Amino acid sequence: MLRQGKSEAQILDYMTQRYGDFVLYRPPVKSTTTLLWYGPAALLIGGVIVLILVLRRRSKLPDDRFEPDEPDVAGPSDAPAR
Numbered sequence: 076m077l078r079q080g081k082s083e084a085q086i087l088d089y090m091t092q093r094y095g096d097f098v099l100y101r102p103p104v105k106s107t108t109t110l111l112w113y114g115p116a117a118l119l120i121g122g123v124i125v126l127i128l129v130l131r132r133r134s135k136l137p138d139d140r141f142e143p144d145e146p147d148v149a150g151p152s153d154a155p156a157r
Contacts, residue, residue: 076089
């Protein structure tokens with residue numbers, strides 16, 4: 076398109092008409108691009124909330140709900156040879 080002599084504005088208009096605002100580096104904030112703008116922040120906040128809830132639930136569990144780590148009976152020198 077540049078070789079055809081079209082300007083950058085004409086190319087951007089063509090691309091947004093054909094593929095939508097999603098092809099722009101900074102799409103305008105409107106109802107169709109809301110997910111692009113606020114989706115990553117919503118996912119991050121949701122992930123932090125889930126992490127906090129899981130950690131709170133785990134801290135309230137009694138110790139007998141967790142299996143203790145058992146020490147290795149056979150040390151590394153006792154391993155069978157290959």
